[in-house]
Amino acid sequence: MITSKQRGYLRGLANTMVPIFQLGKGGIEDNFLKQIDDALEARELIKLTVLNNSGFEAREASDIICENLRCEGIQAIGNKIVLYRKSRKNPRIELP
Known part of the structure; x- marks a missing residue:
């Protein structure tokens, strides 16, 4: 679990990000x-x-x-979702 301070930090990082996936009529399948x-x-x-x-x-x-x-799940506002998981091999984001 991450703290609210860490969640806020990640929200700030995600603010300028462009969505890289779209969840459409195919739904949540194994390939997705x-x-x-x-x-x-x-x-x-x-x-x-x-x-x-x-x-x-x-x-x-x-x-x-x-x-x-x-x-x-960091944020779900409107039709946007922000997700976070620390990388096992190459962690890049340093949480406060």
Whole structure:
């Protein structure tokens, strides 16, 4: 678990990020989870967009993804999700 101070720091880093994935009508499938898992390992902090035709709300999608990938849901506002997981091989982000 991360603290609220760390969560705020990560929110600040994610503020200027561009979403690299879109959750659409395909839903949350194994292939989609694998891509997110690889991106989290490489980047540690990623932003996703939840499209209206996906059938998920942002918070709901965040909870499902975090449960499957054991990552932290940093923020879910509107249709954007921010996820964080410390990289096992090459940690880059130093939390306060």
